[in-house]
Amino acid sequence: MLMNRAETALIxxxxxxWLQRxxxxxxxLRLGGRIPPGSTALEIGCGSGYGSQLVLQQFGxxxxxxxxxxxxxxxxxQRRLTPxxxxxTLVRGSATDLRAALDAGDDSYDAVFDFGIVHHIPKWRTAVAEAARVLAPGGRFYFEEVTAHALNxxxxxxxxxxPTDDRFTAEQFLDELRRHRLLVLGSVTRVQGDYLLGVATKPLSNGGAR
Incomplete structure (x- = not known):
């Protein structure tokens, strides 16, 4: 679902x-740390590219x-990230079908970033499933989300x-991560019940996490 003019101006x-940086x-970074050197990341719902810039500069x-x-x-x-x-790689596409958008196979990325986009997606559960699918074992899913508590x-x-249907609470979002075998690292930061920040990892095949 595209953002309206007011939210586009805000983001x-x-x-x-400033808040993002x-x-x-x-x-x-405190919850999940930097990603290993040589890693390839994915950002869903990249907007003007500022988040992707931070992933390259701050997360490594x-x-x-x-x-x-x-x-x-x-x-x-494209203009922001030209340097x-x-x-x-920038593409127009949906986070609910990463194979069509990016030809992304299973276990393709060392990290996936969600800077407040999943709550905009009507089929948000499919977006979470896709993020989990393309995340490599040991990889990390960094998320910052807005809950139904705020949207209401x-x-x-x-x-x-x-979207007005199937808005998620903080617990519903975390439960969906667990349903796709994404394990939350440490604690999750909750801001007044409205916002949720955390990092989850896909376990290694031997059950560990790197």
Whole structure:
């Protein structure tokens, strides 16, 4: 589901970028650490590309694939990420079908990043399943999400457009991760019941995590 004009302006604003760089990224790094050198990452719903830039600069990815439904966002991301050259592949596509969008096979990525996009996807359970499918054993799923508790607030309803069916609570989102064998690392940061930040990993075949 595409963002409306108000939310598009918000996510491209300096305050949103400041929050992402100076609050969300440090929390996710504390919970999951940097990814190993030489790793390939995926960002679903990349927007203007700022998240992908942080994945390369702060999390240590060697290259990243990123996708978004909105062609205007892909254009913005292309301009922002041009300095990174062939470290970045950008495509227009859906997080619910990564095989069609990126020809992504099972266990393709060392890390998958969700900077607040899954709650925009009507078939959010399919998006989680796809993230789990393409994540390599030992890989990490970094997530920052908005829950039904926030989406049901009057301010959210008036300003933004979101799917109205099957909105997830924090526990429902975490249960869906577990259903796809993604194990949450340490604690999950919850902000007033509205926001959820955490890192989950896909176990190695021997049951461990790298």
């Amino acid at each position: 491209n604003s300096p305050p949103r970028r 100076f609050y969300e990224v440090p929390v996710l 990815a060697s290259r990243i694939d990123a996708l978004d439904l909105d062609p205007m966002m892909i254009d913005r991301a 990174f050259g062939d470290q970045v 607030r009057l301010t959210y309803q008036r300003l933004f457009d979101h």
